[in-house]
Amino acid sequence: MKAAWLIAVALCMLGGVPARALDANGQLEDAALQARFENIAKDLRCLVCQNESIADSNVELASDLRRQVREMLVAGKSDDEIFDFMTDRYGAFVRFNPPVDRKTVLIWGAPFIVLLLGVGIIVRIVRGRSRMPLDDEPSPGPL
Amino acid sequence: MWKFLLPFAAFIALVVLFAFGLNPKRDIHALPSPLIGKPAPSIALTDVMDPTRPVNNSEFKGQVYIVNVWGTWCQACREEHEALLEIAQQKVVPIIGLVYQDQRDKAKLWLEQLGNPYTAVAFDTDGRTAIDWGVYGAPETFLVDSRGRIVYKFISPMTPEVWQREFLPRIAAARGAGA
Numbered sequence: 210m211k212a213a214w215l216i217a218v219a220l221c222m223l224g225g226v227p228a229r230a231l232d233a234n235g236q237l238e239d240a241a242l243q244a245r246f247e248n249i250a251k252d253l254r255c256l257v258c259q260n261e262s263i264a265d266s267n268v269e270l271a272s273d274l275r276r277q278v279r280e281m282l283v284a285g286k287s288d289d290e291i292f293d294f295m296t297d298r299y300g301a302f303v304r305f306n307p308p309v310d311r312k313t314v315l316i317w318g319a320p321f322i323v324l325l326l327g328v329g330i331i332v333r334i335v336r337g338r339s340r341m342p343l344d345d346e347p348s349p350g351p352l
Numbered sequence: 353m354w355k356f357l358l359p360f361a362a363f364i365a366l367v368v369l370f371a372f373g374l375n376p377k378r379d380i381h382a383l384p385s386p387l388i389g390k391p392a393p394s395i396a397l398t399d400v401m402d403p404t405r406p407v408n409n410s411e412f413k414g415q416v417y418i419v420n421v422w423g424t425w426c427q428a429c430r431e432e433h434e435a436l437l438e439i440a441q442q443k444v445v446p447i448i449g450l451v452y453q454d455q456r457d458k459a460k461l462w463l464e465q466l467g468n469p470y471t472a473v474a475f476d477t478d479g480r481t482a483i484d485w486g487v488y489g490a491p492e493t494f495l496v497d498s499r500g501r502i503v504y505k506f507i508s509p510m511t512p513e514v515w516q517r518e519f520l521p522r523i524a525a526a527r528g529a530g531a
Contacts, residue, residue, distance in 0.1 A: 256383065256489075259381065270453075270488055270489075273483060296386065298387065298484065298485070299386070300386040300486075
């Protein structure tokens, strides 16, 4: 009984493949190109629904951009050329993983800056405490 | 002293941050275009009214002109139409329309019923011209100077106030740029 239940749950999970809009114009014949296509599409922001990638979005702009990426791949363009094409038109915001440059260095560096700040604060607190006199001896008083 | 000043300074910093970040007048979907200052991409399409008539922005070379992206599916385009008609009447600059993600018949009907403020209306059949212009919605309005460079992009419905405040001064400057 338990086994049957587990199998049912497993089957449900198998059925839950995330929905994708990638198949709009069918797959690319070349599996390597298709893999590159999926990677690029995942990293390009759909600017209409800004938290979705063009791989996930169903709006017309996303399908136009997917067509553009496919055509450029078939034409033998490199990934960088395709990303450049998109950033030239839509700005660095079009990428979910923008390259580190003068404009994005603060964003990429922010976690490390915050980490350093946190470490600094902890060091200060610990040092301050270690200088305090030990006063945790039991106080002589009526029990 | 620092113990009190520091949290207070942090509080002020947050207030300033939120004043900018949460300003309801700021359109969070409006993205700065990387095309500002760059040569305007070419428009080589056909007229929405007549598929045999070409519309090329190269014909407007040497002039300051406006490119207005619209579609009949776009509610905000309907809102700005009145303002565009008014602006067209002033005959300050040519206005090129770019019909985006639409059907020719619908766009034609729209212009016949509501009036046509455009000097020419290009019909973008497959969205390629729109991609070149970095269009991601409608309405979007571009200003091109006499050297053929995009000098300004406005993402929102056009209004007479926006025209007065944002466009007219820039048009005057754009005219000077090419002289």
